[in-house]
Amino acid sequence: MADLLTPAAAADALADALCEGPDPEGCPQRTALAVPGGELLLMPAASGAYAGVKVAGVAPGNPARGLPRITGSYLLLDGPTLSPLALFDGAALTALRTPAVSALALRHLAPVGRPLGLVLFGSGPQAYGHLDATLAVRELAEVVVVARDPAGVEKLVAYARTLGVPARAGGPGDVAGADLVLCCTTAREPLFDGRLVAGGATVVAVGSHEPDAREVDTALVRRAAVYVESRAAALREAGDLLIPEAEGAIGPGHINGTLADLVAGRTAGGRAQGGPQLFKSVGMAWEDLAVAVALYTAAGGNSET
Numbered sequence: 001m002a003d004l005l006t007p008a009a010a011a012d013a014l015a016d017a018l019c020e021g022p023d024p025e026g027c028p029q030r031t032a033l034a035v036p037g038g039e040l041l042l043m044p045a046a047s048g049a050y051a052g053v054k055v056a057g058v059a060p061g062n063p064a065r066g067l068p069r070i071t072g073s074y075l076l077l078d079g080p081t082l083s084p085l086a087l088f089d090g091a092a093l094t095a096l097r098t099p100a101v102s103a104l105a106l107r108h109l110a111p112v113g114r115p116l117g118l119v120l121f122g123s124g125p126q127a128y129g130h131l132d133a134t135l136a137v138r139e140l141a142e143v144v145v146v147a148r149d150p151a152g153v154e155k156l157v158a159y160a161r162t163l164g165v166p167a168r169a170g171g172p173g174d175v176a177g178a179d180l181v182l183c184c185t186t187a188r189e190p191l192f193d194g195r196l197v198a199g200g201a202t203v204v205a206v207g208s209h210e211p212d213a214r215e216v217d218t219a220l221v222r223r224a225a226v227y228v229e230s231r232a233a234a235l236r237e238a239g240d241l242l243i244p245e246a247e248g249a250i251g252p253g254h255i256n257g258t259l260a261d262l263v264a265g266r267t268a269g270g271r272a273q274g275g276p277q278l279f280k281s282v283g284m285a286w287e288d289l290a291v292a293v294a295l296y297t298a299a300g301g302n303s304e305t
Helices: 007-020 090-109 125-137 150-162 172-177 218-223 231-237 239-246 259-264 285-298
Strands: 031-035 038-047 050-058 070-078 084-089 116-121 140-146 167-169 180-183 202-205 225-228 255-258 277-280
Touching: 007 090, 007 125, 007 259, 007 285, 038 285, 050 090, 050 285, 070 090, 070 285, 084 090, 084 285, 090 125, 090 202, 090 259, 090 277, 090 285, 116 125, 116 172, 125 140, 125 150, 125 180, 140 150, 140 172, 150 167, 218 239, 225 231, 225 259, 231 239, 231 255, 239 277, 255 259
Parallel strands: 116 140, 116 180, 140 167, 180 202, 202 277, 225 255, 225 277
Antiparallel strands: 031 038, 038 050, 050 070, 070 084
């Protein structure tokens, strides 16, 4: 898919969708069904000339079998007739879409004017995609990779070096010196001590869409200016925010703004009393549709075919 659509072009498609499409706050909820192998997700959306639906499987046992953890397909439809137009690999679409969402947020939130130090948690497909997408919007001085699998860390470090970026293995404490922290893991508990993150740093967390799972801790959320894709989706699915709220550490008003607010200029981003910024993504169906339409268009398709 990267041959058809670069991370920067995918981020552009998302920005256009936010300017032209329906409000993400009204996006249909993700339907989740527990199945023997894990979880089955259904994510429909419609906007203008197109509609679409992603059917995704989350199979935690798959990596041990040498199979992808995320599976599925995306069906793109003509909006007026609901005639099928294209079928995409759902995992590949997600691997492009999620980093593009993060890249769009980083365009508005990440520091500018100098190369940035990145700490990247994870060594799976999302980590690779996020590295590529980050390089599409910011220059990096160094990449520090933190993950459970030493072999995976070594491979991602080597990949970063092929892109011309100094890279090394590291640990959770490296967030203290980072300008950017990207969390692309399946963790259910915080990955690092949020008190270590510097004021002015930007943290992006994308790994969870479950209310009882999180990658960042209460200390970080309490300190940070928080941005999300949609308030409704975040307050329904983002354990990174819901757990601190349940603890009484924050309230629903702790969210400073949405991705749409940033793109439209309704907020320019900002630190909470000199603290860091946090963008929490849960993944939404409107994003899948926007990127699928961009892929379809790049391949020469149109809504009249």
